[in-house]
Amino acid sequence: MSEPRILFDNVSRFYGEVLGVNRVHLSIPPGITSLVGPNGSGKTTLMNLMMGLIRPSRGEISILGIPPDRPEELFRKAGYCTQFDAFPRGLTGYEFLYSFLLVHGMVESEADKLAVEALQRVSMMEAADRPVAAYSKGMRQRIKLAQAIAHRPTVLVLDEPLNGLDPMARAETIALFEQWGAEGKYVIVSSHILHEVDRISDQVILLSHGYVVAEGQIQGVRSEVKDQPMQILVRCNKPGMLASRLFEQDHVVEAKVAGDGKSLLVRTRDADSLYLLLNRIVMDNGLEVEAVAPADDDVNSVYQYLIGEVGTT
Amino acid sequence: MNWSQIAAMPWMLWRRQVAAILRLELKKSLFSKRAWWIYILTLGPVLLTGLHSLIPRGEHTLANDNTIYAGIFQVYYLRLGIFFGCVGIFSNLFRAEMLERTLHYYFMSPVRREVLAVSKYLAGLIAAVVFFAGSAALSYILICLHWGPVFQQYLFHGPGLAQLGWYTLTAALACVGYGAVFLLTGVLYRNPMIPAAVVFVWENLNPFLPSLLKKLSIIFYLKSLCPVEIPGDLPLLAVLTEPTPAWLAIPGLLIVSALVLAYAAAKARKLEVSYSE
Numbered sequence: 001m002s003e004p005r006i007l008f009d010n011v012s013r014f015y016g017e018v019l020g021v022n023r024v025h026l027s028i029p030p031g032i033t034s035l036v037g038p039n040g041s042g043k044t045t046l047m048n049l050m051m052g053l054i055r056p057s058r059g060e061i062s063i064l065g066i067p068p069d070r071p072e073e074l075f076r077k078a079g080y081c082t083q084f085d086a087f088p089r090g091l092t093g094y095e096f097l098y099s100f101l102l103v104h105g106m107v108e109s110e111a112d113k114l115a116v117e118a119l120q121r122v123s124m125m126e127a128a129d130r131p132v133a134a135y136s137k138g139m140r141q142r143i144k145l146a147q148a149i150a151h152r153p154t155v156l157v158l159d160e161p162l163n164g165l166d167p168m169a170r171a172e173t174i175a176l177f178e179q180w181g182a183e184g185k186y187v188i189v190s191s192h193i194l195h196e197v198d199r200i201s202d203q204v205i206l207l208s209h210g211y212v213v214a215e216g217q218i219q220g221v222r223s224e225v226k227d228q229p230m231q232i233l234v235r236c237n238k239p240g241m242l243a244s245r246l247f248e249q250d251h252v253v254e255a256k257v258a259g260d261g262k263s264l265l266v267r268t269r270d271a272d273s274l275y276l277l278l279n280r281i282v283m284d285n286g287l288e289v290e291a292v293a294p295a296d297d298d299v300n301s302v303y304q305y306l307i308g309e310v311g312t313t
Numbered sequence: 314m315n316w317s318q319i320a321a322m323p324w325m326l327w328r329r330q331v332a333a334i335l336r337l338e339l340k341k342s343l344f345s346k347r348a349w350w351i352y353i354l355t356l357g358p359v360l361l362t363g364l365h366s367l368i369p370r371g372e373h374t375l376a377n378d379n380t381i382y383a384g385i386f387q388v389y390y391l392r393l394g395i396f397f398g399c400v401g402i403f404s405n406l407f408r409a410e411m412l413e414r415t416l417h418y419y420f421m422s423p424v425r426r427e428v429l430a431v432s433k434y435l436a437g438l439i440a441a442v443v444f445f446a447g448s449a450a451l452s453y454i455l456i457c458l459h460w461g462p463v464f465q466q467y468l469f470h471g472p473g474l475a476q477l478g479w480y481t482l483t484a485a486l487a488c489v490g491y492g493a494v495f496l497l498t499g500v501l502y503r504n505p506m507i508p509a510a511v512v513f514v515w516e517n518l519n520p521f522l523p524s525l526l527k528k529l530s531i532i533f534y535l536k537s538l539c540p541v542e543i544p545g546d547l548p549l550l551a552v553l554t555e556p557t558p559a560w561l562a563i564p565g566l567l568i569v570s571a572l573v574l575a576y577a578a579a580k581a582r583k584l585e586v587s588y589s590e
Contacts, residue, residue, distance in 0.1 A: 053417055053586040069582075075423040076320065082421075084588065086414035090340065102333035103422045105326040106316045147418070151316075 004064040005029055006050065006155065006186060011059030013045055019210040020045035024059070026205065026215060028188065032181040034197040035190040036303055037207030043190040044083060046207070047157050050188070051080040063155055064186075075104075078155040079148035083163075085140060087132040093143050094119065094128040097150050104151055118150035123172065137164035145173065155186040162191055174200055198299040208307045221306075222297040228305045229253045229267040231295035232274060237288040239264035245281055249273070265295060320423075330424050331432045338436030342402055343443065347409070351401055354394045355448040358385060362455035375460050375467060379476075382456045383541035386449060386480055391487055391535055395445045396513065399491035402441050404498055404505035406433040407581070417586045430578035434496050441488035449484040453477050472540075479540040482563075486538065490531040490566050493573040500580045524554040534562040 006028035013020035021042040035043045048054045049061060052068030066073045087096060097118055101111035119125050122142040127135065132143060141164045148156060158177075162170050177200055180187050191197045197204070204221065206214040214221040222230070236242060242264050243255040251270035258265060268274045271294075281287050296302075319326050342348065362385075365378075410416035419429055453476070457464040467473040498508040516532045527533045537556035557565070 048586070051421065053420055055583075055585060071420060072423050072425045072428075075421055080421050082417055084414050084417060088337065088341075088415050088418065089345070089413075099333065099337055100418055100422055102336070103330060103419070103424060104316065105319050105329045105333075105423070107314060107319070107329075110315055 003030060006064065006188070007060075007062045008046075008049075009060045009062075011049060011056045011061055013049055013054065014057045020054075021049070021207075021210045021212075024212050026212065028186065028205075029203070030181075030184045030186050031202035032177055032187045032189060032200050034201040034204045034299070035188065035207060036192075036194065036197060036204055036299055038307060039192075040209075041207040041307075042210040043207055044159055045210075046205075047080070047082075047159050047188065047190060051078060051157055053080075053082075075153075076151075077153055078157065079151065079153035081144045081148040081156075081158045081161050083159045085137075087140070087143075089133070090131070092129050092131050093124055093135070093139075093146075096132055096143060097147055100147060101150055106151075114150050114152070118146040121149065121176065122146045123169070138166055138169055141165055142169065142173075153185075155188075156180060157188045159190050160192070161189060162193060162196065170196070194300040194303060195298075201299070204299055204302075206303065206306055213306045214302065218299055218302060219294075219297045222294070222302050223271075225302065225305045226269075228296075229269050230271045230297075231301075232266045232268065232271060232292065233263055233295045234266065234278065234292050235263040235290040237262075237290075238285075241285065242278075242281060242287060245285075246274070246277070249277065262290075327425075327428050330428050331435065334419075334424075334429060334432035335436050335439070338406070338433055339439060342436055342440035347405075348401075348440075351398050351444055354398050355444040358389055358394070358452045359448055359455065362452040366455050366458040368459070375457060375463060378456050378460070379541055380543065382453055383539065384543050385452065385456075386483075387536065387539055387543060390445065390449050390484060391532060392517065394448075395441070395484060395487045396491055396516070398445055399437075399441055399488060399495050400505070400509045402437045403434070403492045403495035404509065406437050406496055406499055407584070408499045408503075408505055411586075411588060414588045420584075420586055426582040426584070427578040430496070430500070430581040431574065434492060434574055434577075437496065438488055438492050441492055442485045445488055446481045446484040450477060450481045453480055476540040479538060483535055483538040486563065486566050487531065487535050489570045490535070493570040493577065494531070497573055497577040497580070500577050500584060527554050528557075531566065533557070534566050537562045 006026070008024045008026040011024040012022045024046065035046060037043050045054070049056055050063060050068060052071055052074060055069065061068050063074055063078060066077065068074055091099065094115055097115035098111050101114055102108070104111075106114070116125075119128050122145050124139065124142050124146060127139055132140065135143065141161065145158070145161055148158065162173060165173060174196060177187050177189060181200070181202060189197070189200075198218065201218065203215070203217050205212055206221070234242065239257045239261065243257060246252045246255050246266055249268075251273055252266060252268050254267040256265045257263075266274065275292070278289070278292065282289055319329060362382075407416065410419070457467070457473075460467070464473070468477070494512060495505065495509065498505045498512075502508050516530055519527055519530050519532050522530075533554075534557055538559055
């Protein structure tokens with residue numbers, strides 16, 4: 001039997017005459033999925049639709065078989081860390097988690113145990129008894145994350161979860177995402193910090209102006225971008241000679257020897273042919289190759305090719 | 314018993330969820346700085362009647378004080394204090410959380426929206442009844458207190474205790490009825506003050522409405538339950554209608570309130586979190 005997925009079937013959402021997202025078809029498997037796109041591209045709308053905070057104008061959504069308009073079932077399996085930076089008044093960090101775990105219907109001892117566990121996971125135990133209103137931006141971000149994970153959900157939707165975190169907390173949080181992804185949870189993360197997204201994502205969804213422009217594993221998405229030649233970096237002992245051989249090929253658009261004289265950046269329309277040719281040159285000319293690696297199959301490059309803006313790094 | 318076991322028993326789950334939401338909401342409704350003007354609405358008549366009890370009796374009688382209280386109850390409590398208190402308490406149960414951008418925490422909990430709406434209503438009702446039924450009862454006692462043993466006799470061996478009971482019950486029923494109406498307006502409208510003004514005009518037009526339309530208001534049934542009539546209460550051009558008997562007015566009000574509450578709960582199920590709009 002196939003694994004359950006998060007499904008969007010022809011989903012559109014309009015705010016009056018303003019487009020939120022349009023004709024979205026998605027099938028999200030377990031692991032870490034990143035939503036990437038510029039401001040206003042529809043990332044938050046997509047997440048709010050997923051978690052039932054707003055409803056689609058058209059189309060159907062299913063989260064592991066549960067429609068988002070049934071919160072009583074959905075939020076037993078899902079947790080959502082929103083971008084809203086507001087909290088109920090007068091509560092400490094612990095009370096905030098504990099009170100809403102009681103709202104789930106838990107008994108006091110279980111709510112206490114899970115609240116403490118969530119606080120520990122986001123390294124907030126020391127500040128647990130301070131009012132949330134007195135927290136810094138980073139601490140508020142972490143307590144929101146704790147609230148999303150406290151009931152041990154299978155689906156985690158995290159809207160810009162790294163915002164406001166210091167580098168240490170950022171690294172810890174990313175490690176948590178990786179751990180959840182490895183455990184087979186569905187972790188949906190939106191972020192504008194592309195190099196971090198690139199590092200942790202199993203798959204990406206690129207959004208622009210309310211449309212999904214690409215979806216899948218980043219290497220797969222990159223190979224689908226046919227109009228942009230692939231960039232391949234070859235570290236070898238004779239980059240000049242290699243460049244002259246490669247220029248004989250029609251599919252090679254550009255070959256540039258790097259400043260250190262030990263590597264060659266090649267742009268080609270046919271990466272497979274390039275790899276075959278490289279093997280032949282190695283055999284025929286005694287070329288010593290240290291490394292061969294694609295130079296632009298990361299989120300940042302794909303983002304630039306498809307969306308046409310420079311991503312934040 | 315863990316969460317999974319509780320979740321398999323809906324009534325137990327809902328009971329626990331209602332209790333948890335009540336805990337959070339009562340803090341906001343009863344003990345928050347936001348409720349300062351409700352404290353004034355509540356304490357105003359208590360202070361005035363308290364002052365009255367300090368004034369020498371003079372020429373007037375206990376019956377005079379009784380009639381004065383009937384006026385205070387019908388004009389102040391029913392038409393102003395409880396009405397606007399309920400506007401403030403119940404309209405804000407959802408709307409204030411929209412303004413403060415905190416409603417999504419409830420919406421991101423595995424709670425049926427109907428359970429959430431009913432829990433919030435109950436929290437508002439407890440607060441409103443404590444404030445207004447308590448204030449009405451206290452004012453009744455204070456206004457007659459300076460009659461000393463005569464009042465004691467009236468209270469415990471005359472109609473006093475029954476009157477006190479009816480005033481308290483009527484105030485509580487007013488909270489039940491207006492509470493349901495203003496919970497609904499808070500769910501339906503971005504600015505609940507406009508529908509509140511419409512309801513206010515409708516309720517105050519009640520004496521002039523034809524008999525059938527009179528019955529489509531809350532104040533009509535509440536006035537029927539008041540134990541003491543105000544002499545000369547009927548304004549010019551008022552339409553006379555037989556008051557509804559208590560046995561019909563009380564269940565009628567409760568049923569209408571339940572229907573309004575059910576509609577509000579159904580609407581809450583469709584409510585979206587759209588803070589920025």
